[in-house]
Amino acid sequence: MLEDFELYGNVNRAQNFIDFIKPGRFLFSFVISYTETSEIPGITFAGADRDSIQFTPPADAEYLHYGYCKTIDKIPMTPDGKPTPGLLTKTALESASISHLTINAGSKVTPQLPFIESGLPFGKNISIQDAMTDSIVSHAVEYGQIIGRSLASLTDCLIIGECIPGGTTTALALLKAFDYDAKVSSSIPDNPVELKNQIVTSALQRVNSEHPYSIVAQIGDPMIPFVAGMLSSASSVSKVMLAGGTQMAAVLAFASKIGFNEESTAIGTTSYITNDKSANFKELVQNIADIPVLSVDPGMKNSEFSGLKAFSEGFAKEGVGAGGAIISSMIKTGNNSAKFLELAEKEYRRLFT
C-alpha cells in the first residue's frame, strides 16, 4: 500500500497521521457548491455541456450514494464522455466500507437524497461581480464550524471532498489575493491558463479590503469559507484530511487566517495533481501551512479503458475528493494501486457495458 504513496512536506507528521488513522473510523463528507464563474465558456469541462454544469454537484452526490444519478440520466461526464472522478471516489469508499454524508454549501440544484443543509446561496461570477457578501462568508464559516465539530465527534478521521465546477478559478483568485504564487491545476489537459488569468486579474481589481472575509466574499466561492470553517473546528476534535487539489489549497489559505490545528490536518490528493508540471501544488501547500501532503498514484495509466486511463493523462486529475478517498481506503484495507485499478475497472464496466 505505502509503495503507492508519496509523502511531501512534514514527512514525520504524515507518517504519524497515517499511523493514527489506520485502526480508526473514517467518515467522508462531500461538500457540493456552485459558482456562476463556471458559466464562462471554456472554464470547466465538469459537465456534458454548458447547461448541465449546474447538475454535476448533485449528480456526483447521487452517484456516490445510489450508484446512479437521479438529477440527470447518466453519471457526470466531460463533453467527450470521460467519467467523473467520483467513479474513483465511489470505488474507494465502497471497497473500504467508509460512510459518507452529503453537505449542501450553495449548490444551485439540490440533490435527490438526504443531505446536510447549510442555507448558503451559490456564488456569483467573479469576473463581473462579488461572489457573495461578507455576511454570507460569516454564515459559511459559522455553519462550517458547527458541522465540522459534529461530524468530527463521530469519527477518527474526517475526510472532506468537494465538487464546485469552476472552483479552480476562484481558488486561484483567492490564492493570488493572499499573495501566494499559485499555478492551479484544471480538469482539462490543455489547462486554459490564459482565460483563468484574465478572469483572476479582472476579479483582483475589485479587491478593496485587507480583511480575509471580504476578500473571499469578493473573489472566492461559498465552498472555501465553509470548508475552512469545517476544518477549523474539526481539526481540534479528530484528524482531518482535505481531499483535493488546488481548491483545498485555497481552503487551507483561508483557514490559516481563521485558525486551525495543523497537527491534525493533512491534504490527500492524487499523483496527477502533485506531478502536474503546469501547477506547483506541493510548494504552494508548504508555503501556506506546515501540513503534510499525501499523494497516491491510483494506477489508472494501466487501465484497459480509455475513460479511466484519461485520469492519468490530465483529465479531471482530481475531484469529488478522489485522492483522499483512495488514500483512506488503502490505509484502511491495505489495498495497493493494482487492486484499486481492478475495482475501478469493475465499477467502470458496471456503468458502461
Place this chain on the structure above:
Amino acid sequence: MLEDFELYGNVNRAQNFIDFIKPGRFLFSFVISYTETSEIPGITFAGADRDSIQFTPPADAEYLHYGYCKTIDKIPMTPDGKPTPGLLTKTALESASISHLTINAGSKVTPQLPFIESGLPFGKNISIQDAMTDSIVSHAVEYGQIIGRSLASLTDCLIIGECIPGGTTTALALLKAFDYDAKVSSSIPDNPVELKNQIVTSALQRVNSEHPYSIVAQIGDPMIPFVAGMLSSASSVSKVMLAGGTQMAAVLAFASKIGFNEESTAIGTTSYITNDKSANFKELVQNIADIPVLSVDPGMKNSEFSGLKAFSEGFAKEGVGAGGAIISSMIKTGNNSAKFLELAEKEYRRLFT
C-alpha cells in the same frame, strides 16, 4: 444509576442492551416535524400560544444546539411558562458529551442551524383530510432508511428523539387503525381525552385501505414513517433507542409492518410516561413488539423550581427525546437522578434567573 431505571418487557434483552452500549459511542438524532392537527384549539400546549406552535420544533433544535433559540425569543414553553422538556434533553446530552444532529422531517419552519434535510412536507390536519399522499410516505420511509443507515454506521447507539406538536393525536389514530388498544399520554395533565377521541374517530372514518402506507398517509404524520424508516435500517447496523412515549409506540407499530431488528431496539422514556394512569404505555409496547422499555425517574419531584417539578406532575411528561437522552447520559456517566436534578436545576437557573 441503575436504581433510577425500571426495565419492562424483555428484561434480559434490556440488560444486554445496557451492557452493550455502556462502553460505546452515542449519537442523539433529533427529528423535527409538524402536523396541522396541532392547530386544533386545545390539542397541544407545546407553545406559548396557537401561533407559536409551529416555531416549537425548530426552537427546540436551536435550544439544544446553542443553548438559546434564534427563531423565537425564549425557549419553548407552555402558555403558563413551563419550559420545554428539551431542558432535560440538553442537560442530559451536555453532561455526557453526547453529540446530536437535527433532522428536518416536515417541520413547517426550518431551524436556524445546519440540519439534515429530508425534503418532506408537513402533515395535514387529520380531522378534516389525509395527512399526506402514499408517495410521501414512501419517500419518508426511503429517506429515513438512508439517514438511519448513515447515522448508525457512525455510532454504537443511535438515540432518536422527536418534536411534533399534536403528534400524540396522530399517534393515537394510527395505533387504533392498527387495532391496538391505545390510550395515549399528552403534554397536559388534564389529558383532553374527549377531544382527541373525537378527532381520532372522525379520522378513522376516512381509512379505506388495509395497506400500512395508505393508513399512515390518511391518519398519521410525516414523523412516523420517517422514524420507522430510520429504525428499520439503523437497527441492522447499531443499537437504536427510540426516545419518547406514545409517538414512539406509533413508530414501532408502523416499523413492525416494514420490518426492523427487535434485538437491537429499545424504547427509552421517563417514569412520568410509564406511570401515567391515563395511558397504558408498557402494555401497548409489549403488544406491538418484543422490545424492552427502559424508564428513568428524572427526579424532578424534588426540584425547588416549580417549572421543573411540573414535569413530575404530568406536564410535558416526555418530549424532545428527554427520557432516552437521560437514560443514555446516566449509562455513559454513571450519574443518578439526584445528580441529574442538580444539573437540570443549574440549567434552569442559567435560563431563568
